[in-house]
Amino acid sequence: MKNKIIHTKKDLLLGRGRDEIAGGFEKIQQLCVSRRNFMQGAGVLLGGAVLSGLIGGTAEALADEAVETGKFVFPRLQFTVTDNTPDRWDVHPKGDIILRRKLRELTNINVSMEPKVVRLEDFDDMVRNPFVFMTSEGNFKLPENEEKNVREFLERGGFIMADDCVYNGKEDRFFKAYVSLINKLFPDNPMRKIPYDHEIFHIYYDFANGCPHMQGVPNGAYGLFEPGTGRIMTWCSPGDIHCGWVNAWWSPEKNMEAMKMGVNIIIYFLSH
Template sequence: MIPLRRSVRVLLLCGIVLGWAGYEGRAAERENGRLTIARMKYDGGGDWYNDPEAIPNLARELQLRAGIETNPDQRVVTLTDDLLYSSPFLFMTGHGEVRWTEPEIRNLRTYLTRGGFLYADDDYGMDEAFRREMKRVFPDKDFVELPFDHPIYHIIYDFPAGPPKHHEHDGKPPQGFGLFHDGRLVVYYTYESNVSDGWADEKTHNDPPAKREAAFRMGINIVAYALYR
């Protein structure tokens, strides 16, 4: 395993989660000194629940490799759930359709502009619906592809070519996109990469160890960046 970068490792071991301080809802999340990763439950028919073991597996690796104290279970939330605001890191994935109501749109906008972070991973077929709904959240913002020198690709592990390619899908190159608010990355979106499938149990997709290793490393980078940005 590649050693953690020294500066990041010192912060992690000291428990200084710098990015949490600016998020209004994070006090409840720090009560037991642990991070809880939330998974978004949404309507529209897409399988938001795909690979339910993915987040618990990532939580284990965050604790073992990076020293980030993480609750072993994911928190399933809707965008109208009050618990949304006590989760600094929100994850979503799925295949196909995504639909948010107007109250959900407003809540997600509030969550992101107050310091929350959304990581969305297209598990195949989610791209059109997700982009459409995010345009409702931020009508004046567009996704931009993150350059390969962006810190999210280097904060702990190096990914000099951007997000890893986990599953082939349409055979296109993997891409990582971002939405920014006041100069801060609030949404990170992976397309044709499917990183989160690599967090599933080994038997779920029968992926080779090297691919699963890359997926966990990228996941650790994403969470670390979200907490330290």
């Protein structure tokens, strides 16, 4: 019971919906899901229908009993970086810490505050963490085994949130490299700009003009859309919202917009 939290009917009386009450999926780590049965096991814990299954029953039923949930884990993805730039895959971990704290403050999501690194080269490590955050400021070219892991991870229901750390405050090297990678792996379904009316921009906070832009090239956020369902499988933003989480270089209001966008992305993942 060490890592469990009990949510009571007070949550519902405060108007918190099931998607907000449901914690994340640290339980996936406990399942020790193998490469072969990732979707069979992880699929039980991912998606909107899964949230209601995880916490059980309807809103009316929830009001009558306590709800036990796991924790949402926000890991950083370690990957091969070939460009000789100072800010690589592990840049500014403080931003991750602050976002976790804000996620806990601004929502009722039960989030783990523990830092975690997931290695792209180790697929068994990845499948225990269906949501990963990836960033850098430079170009990168993955070795074949890491490319294969990206494709398989996304096809099995994993979600990669990618954000460009922006080289020299004005370029989009990482953004271009990531979009190029995904388009190579999914040649018949390339990434495309996410329209401003998409629910990821309105699921919790409203962003009428799409993803907040801190610095760099204003390409807009891109997504890989799952054929048939339209679900966003991976997100890539060019404007350094991660550095907004660090809360050091722009106004508090602008930094808060970056944090709120991070919250939206996580809630979108948890509910799809």
